[in-house]
Amino acid sequence: MQQWHFHPVVRLLAQRIGLGLLTLWVISLLIFVGIQLLPGDLADAVLGQSATPETVAAFRHELKLDLPPHIRYLHWLSGAVEGDFGRSLANQRPVAELIGWRFGNSLFLAGVTALIAVPLAVVLGLMAALYRNTLFDKLISTSTLSVISFPEFFVAYILIALFSVQLPFFPSIASITPDMGLGQKLYAVFLPCLTLALVVTAHMMRQTRAAIINILASAYIEMANLKGLKRMRIVVLHAFPNALSPVINVIALNLAYLVVGVVIVEVVFVYPGLGQLLVDSVAKRDIPVVQASGLIFATTYVLLNLLADILSILCNPRLRSPR
Amino acid sequence: MPPLLKIRNIVIEGQTGENWEPIVKGLDLTLHKGEILGLIGESGAGKSTLGLAAMCYTRPGCRIASGSIVFDGQELFGMPESQLRNLRGARIAYVAQSAAANFNPAHRLIRQYAEGPVQHGLMTTVEAEANAVAIYEQLLLPDPENIGYRFPHQVSGGQLQRAMVAMAMSCRPDIIIFDEPTTALDVTTQIEVLAAIREITARYDTAAIYITHDLAVVAQIADRIMVLRNGDLVEENDARKMLAHPQQSYTRDLLAVRSFAKKALDADSEVILDVADVTASYNGQDNVLEDISLQVRRGRTVALVGESGSGKSTLARVITGLLPPSSGSIVFQGEELPPAMKSRRREELRRLQMIYQMPDTALNPRQKIRMIIGRPLQFYFGLSAQEQEQRTLELLAQIELPEEYIDRYPTELSGGEKQRVCIARALAARPALIICDEVTSALDQLVAEGILRLLLDLQRKLDVSYLFITHDLATVKAIADEIVVMRDGRIVEQGPRNEILTPPHHDYTDLLLSSVPQMDPDWLDNLLAEREAA
Numbered sequence: 001m002q003q004w005h006f007h008p009v010v011r012l013l014a015q016r017i018g019l020g021l022l023t024l025w026v027i028s029l030l031i032f033v034g035i036q037l038l039p040g041d042l043a044d045a046v047l048g049q050s051a052t053p054e055t056v057a058a059f060r061h062e063l064k065l066d067l068p069p070h071i072r073y074l075h076w077l078s079g080a081v082e083g084d085f086g087r088s089l090a091n092q093r094p095v096a097e098l099i100g101w102r103f104g105n106s107l108f109l110a111g112v113t114a115l116i117a118v119p120l121a122v123v124l125g126l127m128a129a130l131y132r133n134t135l136f137d138k139l140i141s142t143s144t145l146s147v148i149s150f151p152e153f154f155v156a157y158i159l160i161a162l163f164s165v166q167l168p169f170f171p172s173i174a175s176i177t178p179d180m181g182l183g184q185k186l187y188a189v190f191l192p193c194l195t196l197a198l199v200v201t202a203h204m205m206r207q208t209r210a211a212i213i214n215i216l217a218s219a220y221i222e223m224a225n226l227k228g229l230k231r232m233r234i235v236v237l238h239a240f241p242n243a244l245s246p247v248i249n250v251i252a253l254n255l256a257y258l259v260v261g262v263v264i265v266e267v268v269f270v271y272p273g274l275g276q277l278l279v280d281s282v283a284k285r286d287i288p289v290v291q292a293s294g295l296i297f298a299t300t301y302v303l304l305n306l307l308a309d310i311l312s313i314l315c316n317p318r319l320r321s322p323r
Numbered sequence: 324m325p326p327l328l329k330i331r332n333i334v335i336e337g338q339t340g341e342n343w344e345p346i347v348k349g350l351d352l353t354l355h356k357g358e359i360l361g362l363i364g365e366s367g368a369g370k371s372t373l374g375l376a377a378m379c380y381t382r383p384g385c386r387i388a389s390g391s392i393v394f395d396g397q398e399l400f401g402m403p404e405s406q407l408r409n410l411r412g413a414r415i416a417y418v419a420q421s422a423a424a425n426f427n428p429a430h431r432l433i434r435q436y437a438e439g440p441v442q443h444g445l446m447t448t449v450e451a452e453a454n455a456v457a458i459y460e461q462l463l464l465p466d467p468e469n470i471g472y473r474f475p476h477q478v479s480g481g482q483l484q485r486a487m488v489a490m491a492m493s494c495r496p497d498i499i500i501f502d503e504p505t506t507a508l509d510v511t512t513q514i515e516v517l518a519a520i521r522e523i524t525a526r527y528d529t530a531a532i533y534i535t536h537d538l539a540v541v542a543q544i545a546d547r548i549m550v551l552r553n554g555d556l557v558e559e560n561d562a563r564k565m566l567a568h569p570q571q572s573y574t575r576d577l578l579a580v581r582s583f584a585k586k587a588l589d590a591d592s593e594v595i596l597d598v599a600d601v602t603a604s605y606n607g608q609d610n611v612l613e614d615i616s617l618q619v620r621r622g623r624t625v626a627l628v629g630e631s632g633s634g635k636s637t638l639a640r641v642i643t644g645l646l647p648p649s650s651g652s653i654v655f656q657g658e659e660l661p662p663a664m665k666s667r668r669r670e671e672l673r674r675l676q677m678i679y680q681m682p683d684t685a686l687n688p689r690q691k692i693r694m695i696i697g698r699p700l701q702f703y704f705g706l707s708a709q710e711q712e713q714r715t716l717e718l719l720a721q722i723e724l725p726e727e728y729i730d731r732y733p734t735e736l737s738g739g740e741k742q743r744v745c746i747a748r749a750l751a752a753r754p755a756l757i758i759c760d761e762v763t764s765a766l767d768q769l770v771a772e773g774i775l776r777l778l779l780d781l782q783r784k785l786d787v788s789y790l791f792i793t794h795d796l797a798t799v800k801a802i803a804d805e806i807v808v809m810r811d812g813r814i815v816e817q818g819p820r821n822e823i824l825t826p827p828h829h830d831y832t833d834l835l836l837s838s839v840p841q842m843d844p845d846w847l848d849n850l851l852a853e854r855e856a857a
Contacts, residue, residue: 241430
């Protein structure tokens with residue numbers, strides 16, 4: 001029998017990607033079933049109470065709602081794989097067109113936040129580990145803990161009260177349009193960005209600090225001390241590379257949260273993102289839009305976690321260069 | 324000429340809860356240039372703590388309370404951390420017990436070598452790396468040009484230990500502290516590392532503090548020996564004088580360790596375990612065990628000897644059913660055992676018990692001894708709580724522990740006492756065979772000797788058989804009736820003890836036997852000369 005020998009990293013990556021696809025498939029199933037279980041009927045919702053049974057039946061037939069669920073699922077899944085999410089029931093426009101630019105906006109908000117929050121969190125985490133139990137560390141720990149403890153809509157309203165009401169520096173409504181320049185856009189999203197950054201930085205920073213402090217108890221850190229190395233060098237060059245795996249994972253989790261969990265922040269700042277659209281569509285029973293948004297959120301989540309797995313594998317020398 | 328290092332009346336304390344308890348109780352230590360001082364003692368003697376104090380370093384939870392540490396005319400105690408940092412690694416270096424744990428897994432060996440000299444401003448990276456290759460060569464590391472570009476997990480244990488000696492040498496320090504550098508190694512590898520340490524310290528006239536619990540090892544390397552016990556000095560003398568004329572009874576005990584041997588017994592009792600042609604593998608492709616056949620007789624001990632990776636512990640896993648073999652059979656007391664543990668009957672499980680290397684991890688720290696020993700009594704025999712207590716007390720008497728231990732937790736016991744509890748737990752099932760997997764290697768020598776004597780005594784009283792897995796040949800001499808020598812998953816040689824231990828030996832058995840350090844200061848020289856000649 002022919003035995004195939006792949007580099008272990010290749011094998012692991014193939015495994016992770018396979019698992020990711022499997023997860024997505026399960027999620028598509030869950031989304032579909034979940035929406036079937038939603039109370040209320042679309043035809044009733046659209047046509048109103050006064051519609052005759054005949055009209056309702058015709059409407060259901062037109063939207064293929066009268067087909068058995070598994071057929072509808074297969075239709076929907078095969079369309080989604082090809083990028084065709086159907087048409088919105090509320091206004092008959094293609095779902096892809098509705099979602100496209102909003103998802104772009106959500107990514108823009110999340111991306112800008114990540115660019116600020118990730119480096120900030122890692123540097124603060126390193127500093128807190130370096131100056132452990134000093135005033136600096138305690139200050140950082142207390143302030144990040146307080147920020148985590150508040151719900152994000154509260155943080156958002158506080159920021160609005162401070163920076164657009166008391167001191168009118170930034171707009172409290174973050175409306176952006178495609179024809180705005182980058183500078184204008186950045187100015188518009190400043191407050192939602194800051195809100196999100198405050199929330200995710202705290203998580204990532206605390207995880208970075210904990211991972212490094214955990215590593216600082218290792219024998220090779222004692223050895224680095226006994227080699228007479230400076231503390232900064234020990235933390236950054238000896239502890240941090242070994243703490244990468246947990247740090248990468250918490251970063252990925254927070255980035256996924258940024259994309260997926262911005263619903264509340266988008267609503268508070270009336271930001272035209274995917275979260276806002278999702279909330280509206282659920283209210284209108286616009287099933288194709290809800291399903292598509294759910295699937296996009298899930299894909300983002302799975303992709304980011306996959307990326308974290310891959311990076312963790314790549315930064316482990318045992319896996320990268322086996323014996 | 325003043326000594327290079329002069330430690331006077333040093334007191335080092337460790338924190339237990341709110342209190343500070345002394346670990347090192349006012350010791351003096353003097354080290355001259357180029358001299359090698361052996362620090363010897365059992366665990367808790369304070370030898371590592373004292374060794375690290377030479378760098379004015381204490382582990383977390385410890386502190387130097389008082390005393391003086393004068394190195395090359397400077398007082399280190401009270402010196403600011405930034406100045407101490409300039410000395411550490413550069414003028415006083417450290418070699419730890421476990422190279423695998425003390426090398427940073429994320430960086431290549433040569434980068435870790437070069438880091439010290441570059442950071443201390445002694446060399447450029449290019450110089451340091453060229454220098455590393457030269458030292459690797461002097462320490463007889465294979466492929467010295469390239470080995471440095473490997474990650475720590477890519478080289479063997481003995482090579483990694485030599486790479487750490489090289490790293491300590493990187494700044495050409497005045498003193499190196501060797502903290503049990505060969506304890507985690509196989510005997511054959513230990514010789515390479517010992518020879519490398521001696522060669523390199525002699526070549527650069529480096530002074531050293533060599534910490535170990537093994538008097539035979541320190542005898543090969545040290546000029547002078549200090550024997551420590553519980554943070555106090557027992558005796559100090561020139562190495563040869565101490566070996567020839569130990570003054571204190573404690574030193575004499577250490578010297579006489581494992582001098583006892585089991586009486587040879589005739590081989591005619593019945594066979595209770597018959598392992599026939601067993602082959603096993605973890606991944607279905609590479610065999611870790613091949614064609615293993617061995618027998619254990621009632622009331623006898625078979626010692627399974629070999630280096631790490633020889634497959635000894637895997638064989639124990641196969642016999643206990645944790646790893647079903649790919650072929651072969653295991654017949655126990657006349658019945659063939661099902662290959663996998665989960666298909667074995669309770670009665671079959673009962674008659675075959677196991678004792679492990681690490682009593683710390685083998686006992687649940689949240690259970691009292693009553694429960695630890697009581698559990699098999701209830702599981703196998705369905706004894707009531709009262710019967711369990713009575714039987715547990717009998718077992719405690721058998722393992723020579725006082726009755727009141729029944730309500731203690733494992734953490735309140737010493738390492739040797741914990742291992743005794745593990746023995747009692749195995750005996751509670753009234754087994755016919757106990758597999759002992761390196762049961763004494765985590766213990767101090769004198770404690771280990773007590774455990775071995777207890778096991779022999781129990782065998783005489785209960786007629787139980789042992790399959791004794793060990794890498795320590797002194798242990799084998801003490802307890803085995805028969806010996807099985809394994810290498811790379813195969814049996815190299817097997818037979819009655821006296822036959823195996825008497826020349827002529829199989830080549831590999833000879834290598835193992837000759838590698839065991841002897842209490843003779845010339846042993847290493849003679850052995851190396853002999854091997855050179857051969």
